Amino acid sequence: MKTLGEIGEDSLISRLITLVPVADQTMEGPGDDCAVIDDGRSGFLLLKTDALVEGVHYERSADPLAVGWKAIARVISDFAAMGGKPERFLVTVALPKSLQLDWIENFYRGMGNCMSRYGAVLAGGETCRVPEGSAAVISISATGSVSREQLVLRSGGRSGDEIWVTGRLGGSISGKHLSFLPRVEQAAWLTGNFALSAMMDLSDGIASDLPRLAKASGCGFQIDEDAVPLNNGCTVQQALTDGEDFELLFTLADSLGLPESWRSIFPDIELTRIGTLVAENQGRELSGGWDHFS
Numbered sequence: 001m002k003t004l005g006e007i008g009e010d011s012l013i014s015r016l017i018t019l020v021p022v023a024d025q026t027m028e029g030p031g032d033d034c035a036v037i038d039d040g041r042s043g044f045l046l047l048k049t050d051a052l053v054e055g056v057h058y059e060r061s062a063d064p065l066a067v068g069w070k071a072i073a074r075v076i077s078d079f080a081a082m083g084g085k086p087e088r089f090l091v092t093v094a095l096p097k098s099l100q101l102d103w104i105e106n107f108y109r110g111m112g113n114c115m116s117r118y119g120a121v122l123a124g125g126e127t128c129r130v131p132e133g134s135a136a137v138i139s140i141s142a143t144g145s146v147s148r149e150q151l152v153l154r155s156g157g158r159s160g161d162e163i164w165v166t167g168r169l170g171g172s173i174s175g176k177h178l179s180f181l182p183r184v185e186q187a188a189w190l191t192g193n194f195a196l197s198a199m200m201d202l203s204d205g206i207a208s209d210l211p212r213l214a215k216a217s218g219c220g221f222q223i224d225e226d227a228v229p230l231n232n233g234c235t236v237q238q239a240l241t242d243g244e245d246f247e248l249l250f251t252l253a254d255s256l257g258l259p260e261s262w263r264s265i266f267p268d269i270e271l272t273r274i275g276t277l278v279a280e281n282q283g284r285e286l287s288g289g290w291d292h293f294s
């Protein structure tokens, strides 16, 4: 019998999801940034859950206000990646008894700051302990929504589509992973004004995430490494593999007018074409990027 370390994160998930039924109204189940449910409302319901583990996603010494911000912001980034916005949050905290009260209160203040900034609210949660000496584990689940016209999946890319990315990439561990702004307004503008074919957020690094988008779209990809927008002091390799950029990666067939109108609305955020989707099994491969079990 293999261990998780031998099979890796993506093949673990692929195996697990064959072992359970999938709900009737699920339009998009496991595989995209959020689940998409057609529950008869004017738009679609979005569902997302994400875990935050001490020592894996943040150091115990990190500012709890910033860790709380990150906990909510990374979920909101997934709603943005569908063209949507967050609505209600459920927060589960599993904590050691020895944790300072101040830490968790400031963590909640940080979550609150992010919820307020993006118009979301807390709906409930769950509290329990972990054995003394274990890492704190925080699970964030949320509902969101997206209009029918603005929903963008990972799977709609077609050979020939241009590949674009927002912002600059790499080096998130030096601070950005705790303080980033999820691209909700940018995604809403993009999906409202251009016919995006596919989109996802960059959490594991382009090296991991672009092949996922291409695979979901039944395509391969070409990437111009010299075009990849770098954060200060970062190499291309870091930009491709560090992860936690929480920028948008998207594709579209026709970008006529996009760079000019983007610059007039979001002058402080880069927007860069980094490549092209090509036919499946053509183009190139990338390795690296974050895998929890590699």
Ligand SMILES: Nc1ncnc2c1ncn2[C@@H]1O[C@H](COP(=O)(O)OP(=O)(O)O)[C@@H](O)[C@H]1O
Binding pocket: 013, 016, 017, 029, 030, 031, 032, 033, 034, 035, 050, 078, 203, 204
């Ligand atoms: N343990 C699991 N059981 C079922 N589905 C899962 C599990 N872990 C991840 N998934 C699904 O696999 C996809 C990829 O997960 P993940 O890499 O965490 O997404 P993201 O980077 O968008 O947060 C998502 O659609 C998610 O719902």
Ligand SMILES: Cc1ncc(C[n+]2csc(CCOP(=O)(O)OP(=O)(O)O)c2C)c(N)n1
Binding pocket: 050, 051, 055, 056, 057, 058, 059, 074, 173, 177, 203, 204, 242, 243, 244, 290, 292
């Ligand atoms: C202490 C610490 N070590 C390493 C990292 C870097 N890191 C942790 S998880 C991760 C990838 C993203 O996390 P994941 O849980 O895969 O997010 P998802 O893809 O589910 O959104 C990265 C780059 C960090 N933020 N903090």
Ligand SMILES: [Mg+2]
Binding pocket: 050, 051
């Ligand atoms: Mg995950």
